[in-house]
Amino acid sequence: MDQVNKLGGYLPVSSLERKDLFPVVSIAAAASIFFASYQFFSSGQNNKQEYKKIPTPGSRYPYVGHMYSLGAVPGSTIRKWHNELGPIFNLKMGIRNWFMVDDPVLAQKIFVTNGAKTSFRAHHVFSVDHYSMGGMGLAFSQPDERWKVSRSAALTVLAPKHIEKYIWTMRQEAKDLVTRFIQSTERKGSVDPSQSLKLFALNVMFKIICGKRFDSTTHPDYKQFQKIVEHNIKNAAWESDTSNFIPIFSVYEYFFGTLADQKNFIKIERDPFFRRIIKDATITEGPNVIKSFVEDEFNLSEDEILVLTCMCSYNFLLLKVLIEYYISTTAADLILAGLDTVSVSLAWNMAVMCHHPDIQKKLAAEIDDFIKVNGHLPDLKEKEKLPYCICVIKESLRFRQTAPLGLAHTTREDIYIDGYMFPKNSSIISSMESMHMRPELYPDPEKFNPERFMGNTKPMQSAANGRLEDRDHYNFGWGRRICPGIAMAEAQLFVALVEIFSRCYVEPTSDGLPDIDNAIHGGLTARPVNYKVKFVQRTDFST
Numbered sequence: 001m002d003q004v005n006k007l008g009g010y011l012p013v014s015s016l017e018r019k020d021l022f023p024v025v026s027i028a029a030a031a032s033i034f035f036a037s038y039q040f041f042s043s044g045q046n047n048k049q050e051y052k053k054i055p056t057p058g059s060r061y062p063y064v065g066h067m068y069s070l071g072a073v074p075g076s077t078i079r080k081w082h083n084e085l086g087p088i089f090n091l092k093m094g095i096r097n098w099f100m101v102d103d104p105v106l107a108q109k110i111f112v113t114n115g116a117k118t119s120f121r122a123h124h125v126f127s128v129d130h131y132s133m134g135g136m137g138l139a140f141s142q143p144d145e146r147w148k149v150s151r152s153a154a155l156t157v158l159a160p161k162h163i164e165k166y167i168w169t170m171r172q173e174a175k176d177l178v179t180r181f182i183q184s185t186e187r188k189g190s191v192d193p194s195q196s197l198k199l200f201a202l203n204v205m206f207k208i209i210c211g212k213r214f215d216s217t218t219h220p221d222y223k224q225f226q227k228i229v230e231h232n233i234k235n236a237a238w239e240s241d242t243s244n245f246i247p248i249f250s251v252y253e254y255f256f257g258t259l260a261d262q263k264n265f266i267k268i269e270r271d272p273f274f275r276r277i278i279k280d281a282t283i284t285e286g287p288n289v290i291k292s293f294v295e296d297e298f299n300l301s302e303d304e305i306l307v308l309t310c311m312c313s314y315n316f317l318l319l320k321v322l323i324e325y326y327i328s329t330t331a332a333d334l335i336l337a338g339l340d341t342v343s344v345s346l347a348w349n350m351a352v353m354c355h356h357p358d359i360q361k362k363l364a365a366e367i368d369d370f371i372k373v374n375g376h377l378p379d380l381k382e383k384e385k386l387p388y389c390i391c392v393i394k395e396s397l398r399f400r401q402t403a404p405l406g407l408a409h410t411t412r413e414d415i416y417i418d419g420y421m422f423p424k425n426s427s428i429i430s431s432m433e434s435m436h437m438r439p440e441l442y443p444d445p446e447k448f449n450p451e452r453f454m455g456n457t458k459p460m461q462s463a464a465n466g467r468l469e470d471r472d473h474y475n476f477g478w479g480r481r482i483c484p485g486i487a488m489a490e491a492q493l494f495v496a497l498v499e500i501f502s503r504c505y506v507e508p509t510s511d512g513l514p515d516i517d518n519a520i521h522g523g524l525t526a527r528p529v530n531y532k533v534k535f536v537q538r539t540d541f542s543t
């Protein structure tokens, strides 16, 4: 661990006793209260100058600001505030400023045109210090050289031409998923699809990245992985880092041992598990991403290897340790970021489709027509021949957003964009729910209407990375930090939907239709309230 500290100094180590720290922490907490109260009472004054005024919703409290006003489903509260206050407003989150934006044109100016100044991530104790070992990997690291190395390695393995190679794995997992759904319905009368969808998404990611899959949710490694995922999701949520917003909470976190618990979990539960999985991946048969990272030295260019070698003072053991850290943090980020997002998106899709038997029939007919002409299920490169399926995927992501607040982008200096002033260390967040429910962008937004996306069968990855005019939804974020897994997500959603609706329909149980008006906010994603449906084998094939 000392070696790692030398590399970046990113693992805080303290040898002070708790009793020695108590007076220091108390003084710091008192100073924080004073500072935050001053900010609270003086807030709004900084808008008086020549900059455009950024409104603030009324319901906030001294010191904590809006932190406890967001409700159980923050996306919906934020949407309500956008309706009242317009395309941008300022939340006071304890001592932090959050700027919420629901206008894609303004978001483009902020995150893309000014991407060099708005692509930082906020410091989050668990995600940065513990989970990503001091900001390594992709999602929580700053846009520095280390992030660039990880990002370019990830983009290489997640490129559409690579993903096509994984179609067999995806299709095999989708087949198992649908068989499980149909058999469970026949056996038990109904199914809660969430666990099987998690197994599907995890098996696809694990097989591709580590060359391993799990036969069932009872496999000990699957259980251990789910434990790690749940721990991460819970602790990576912004509200789990209260002391970042309300510094006085650090006293409580310190004395109640919250941070120590987070750190120990990583050390005792996660790291040994990942080390073993990575080691197994390098010796398992067949190709996988970890193997290619190791064999190609993480796809590092000669220049990058030279820089890293210098960073490690020509100590080749340190260099090896550093590259291993790159590999493990990047692999963990890919699996974790790809798992919950894809399974939650599919869970929303199943719940919504259950409300729309007409749309299911139309989708099934499109798949049947394709099979009739081509004699096989569509490959990824044949996706454009199923435009309605592409529309269903996009409308599903628009209608119920998987990551309603995305990942916040942060500023490192005061910046001025389009007449607005964003102070240093502000978080700027694309309000996904509100943005995708704007009637001028999506007429009759409360209606689930896949046809609204007709006419654009471009892969979502190229649309998201292209001109703003070519984007028809914004679920994967913005600019330099835009999701690198778009092609993988689109491929998984496509393969799963084709497999499901080529074989069955989703029908409600006698208890009624799934609840699609409420969501469970779970860290970075918002999933549907638990529901049960029936997967009924189709008998109306037109082939």
Ligand code: HEM
Pocket (backbone or CB within 6 Å): 138, 139, 140, 151, 158, 333, 334, 335, 337, 338, 339, 341, 342, 345, 402, 403, 406, 407, 408, 409, 475, 476, 477, 478, 479, 480, 481, 482, 483, 484, 485, 486, 488, 489
């Ligand atoms: C429907 C599925 C998905 C959705 C809705 C989604 C959405 C997002 C969003 C909103 C962000 C933040 C972008 C920003 O900061 O502006 C993000 C980042 C990220 N996503 Fe995804 N994602 C999905 C699937 C995936 C998959 C399948 C993978 C991996 C295979 C993945 C890997 C990542 C990573 C590593 C980041 C962090 C990138 C960085 O900070 O540089 N995502 N995603």
